[in-house]
Amino acid sequence: MKSFSKLIASLKRLPGIGPKQAERLAVFLLRAPDFETDGLVAALREAKAAIRPCRQCFDFTESDLCRLCSDPDRDRGLLCVVSETQDVTAIERSRGYKGLYHVLHGALSPLEGIGPEALRVRELLDRVGRAGATLREVVLATDPDAEGEATALYLSQKLKGGGSFKVTRIAHGVPMGGDLDYIDERTLSHALAGRTEV
């Protein structure tokens, strides 16, 4: 069945979807009533048409400037740099941050051929340059994995000396509620090195 194999091949291109899951999704979609699949296609088309990057932070938005960038109560002296739009949601959920964001839409990965030009790095540097003295701190909140660390290192080099603002990195340490026994040695050594007085 050519059209079945083609559907599976298309689904396999989605992130995190392996061959088994693609087959399962294809069977589900074929068996689903038309209104169900039409609903999915309509939602996709609608979102693709309505959503664009925020002019300032490049997070997804339906307006010119996103909800956070246009909120007068956010601290304009703080800028948090993240890889993905989901990271904004995660940090907002933590309620520990009241500044603005900048979404890179990815992380540096020489292995996958993702360089700074594929991310919103140029736009970050321009934005920081324009901010002038209002900007007090840039928080690098990329993921604590190889790509995220490389991105943070690269950005810190590009940003340092670009103004009077501080450049910081989110703390590495033991996650809350964790069991020391189950935490890998790299995290543990970071947690020890970064110990604070109580």
Next chain:
Amino acid sequence: MKSFSKLIASLKRLPGIGPKQAERLAVFLLRAPDFETDGLVAALREAKAAIRPCRQCFDFTESDLCRLCSDPDRDRGLLCVVSETQDVTAIERSRGYKGLYHVLHGALSPLEGIGPEALRVRELLDRVGRAGATLREVVLATDPDAEGEATALYLSQKLKGGGSFKVTRIAHGVPMGGDLDYIDERTLSHALAGRTEV
């Protein structure tokens, strides 16, 4: 962003897609070039239009009768009953079976409100009734989980006495290449009870 939440909600309806994965898929789809998402939508539409259930076995096909049902070399005396189209592929891969199939498209699940009328059970009984003396054996190859076992039990009761054919169930036992130590006790007790002389 309403259209973003709507897309995530639509994606969450897919099987095996949790909230995190739905968000990840939505971000991927929004960021993908239009030709990529159009290709996926086209593959879905094409498959939905071309694929239908085989008139005889109810497996997916693009013709009236599927490839296996129309193959004169398959043994018409053997009928293997499975839950899903993927199970046909899996059994074919094993090269251990040369008969025909019947795809139920699901398994009985009182908890989810799936009764025999939601599956191709009526069609199976009709088919077995029509087959007459050519049919020697019906192999119940539903999954070895609670729903699959219940389906096999239900079908065996419906099928027995319906003709001169045998009704069999695939063997339960230790999987090949497994480590006895890691095999759950129910499987192990089935493997012992079903032991064969060497």
